[in-house]
Amino acid sequence: MKHIIASLALVSFAGVASAAVDTYNIDTAHSFANFKIRHVVSKTAGSFNDIKGVIKLDPDNLANSSVDARINVLSISTGLAKRDEHIQKPEYLDAGAFSEIQFVSTKVEAKSKTQGVITGKFTLHGVTKEISFPFVVLGYGNDPWGGQRTGIEANAVIKASDYGYTWGQKVGSPVGDDIEVNLLIEGVKQK
Template sequence: MNKLLISTALLGLVAVMPAKAADYVVDYQGAHASVNFKVKHLGYSWLTGRFNKFEGTFSYDESNIAASKVTIKIDTASVDSNHAERDKHLKSGDFLDVSKFSTATFESTKVADKGNGKLAITGNFTLQGITKELVIDTVKIGEGDDPWGGYRLGFSGTTSIKMSDFGYKSDFGEILFDLHIEGVRQ
């Protein structure tokens, strides 16, 4: 009888414990993820915006952070600065040149545990056909069951790029990114 109780208790414990290693799909369609940016406008103020269409996947292994991976693909034509005329200019050859470079991508090459839910995600970022190494400072927000029978995991991250590193004709300095990623376990 004791063995049955212990076995039942252990099975119950395993059932409520989250999986250590899992694959996730980024939930941008449910508006539970966003790729936001800001850049100084003429040195006087901040121009803010976002990319409305992107997709991605990530693998996360809490017991082996170094085995984690991230891949994100951004539709550059989905740039949205809340101003239609400015968005046309951002999509032009002066900036994103979306007719020639319709996507920007990030693929991780290394994930380092910084402690207390903080990660440094290093990877290759490709924009305008130019690939540069980029580090995203990331923090785990949380994880758990969702109301639809799935399991979710979320992170927030920041990084920046220099416009000159990606061949921009107009260089307003750094573009700062705020990334909010929620994934649904597969």
């Protein structure tokens, strides 16, 4: 009898624990993957404006959280259409062959209720590598349409050469190897 009561208590506790994780759909209209990369002696900046995915977020323990996100490479915007078309060509992003960037988390280390480090599988240009980067939960709130939202910001630096791109490795190349990434993500809570 004690074993049955203990088992019921564990099942009940597990149900309560899993209920604390909220699921948010990434709001494409309010989410951006911004980047900066060296160009000659300065930097060029841009964004990918089509991000989709799901964030599972435990506001009481970020370690229980996870992310599955995809970025449409064709949604690149640098403020100049001719440059966007050039960047999508095979010598740079090769968007025709690799039209999606993906990140699937494998672990979240909570530093506080609003900050942590997320680790996961990052796929770019057909190459998957494990990366880790810090993030901040900017907050939670109600939107004007009766929904609930969360905001997240994350920053990382990746090397293009780690993903098979060689432009930054060429002597005299006007384009650098380091890509600074700033993610501004807004999620809408599933009902």
